[in-house]
Amino acid sequence: MNILLACNAGMSTSLLVQKMRQEAEAQGLDATIEAKPLNKALESVADFDILMLGPQISYAKAEAEQFADGKPVLVIPMSDYGRMNAKGIIAEAVAALEA
Numbered sequence: 001m002n003i004l005l006a007c008n009a010g011m012s013t014s015l016l017v018q019k020m021r022q023e024a025e026a027q028g029l030d031a032t033i034e035a036k037p038l039n040k041a042l043e044s045v046a047d048f049d050i051l052m053l054g055p056q057i058s059y060a061k062a063e064a065e066q067f068a069d070g071k072p073v074l075v076i077p078m079s080d081y082g083r084m085n086a087k088g089i090i091a092e093a094v095a096a097l098e099a
Contacts, residue, residue: 001030001031001032001093002031002033002047003020003048003050004034004035004041004044004045004048005033005034005035005076006041006060007054008038008056012081016086019084019086020086020089020090021033022086023087027090041064045067045071050071050096052075052076055075055076055077061073072097080092
């Protein structure tokens with residue numbers, strides 16, 4: 001499972017990626033998780049299974065879906081993002097990929 005997080009290039013997303021990697025490892029998931037600024041994420045979304053947008057760029061969901069070529073594009077809920085709820089965010093990604 002390859003997860004790409006898109007953000008405004010903030011430090012909080014880098015911290016979230018670290019927590020998500022730790023959570024994926026704890027769950028025994030084979031996951032690659034990266035974060036990129038939105039413009040770079042749109043350029044490389046083809047290399048990932050799912051694109052997750054930080055809540056601060058939720059306005060870009062429609063544009064991101066055009067680049068995603070049918071892959072899931074989710075906006076991370078503000079509550080999960082703010083609490084760095086890696087477990088919940090990974091569960092949401094897994095559910096979207098299994099749908």
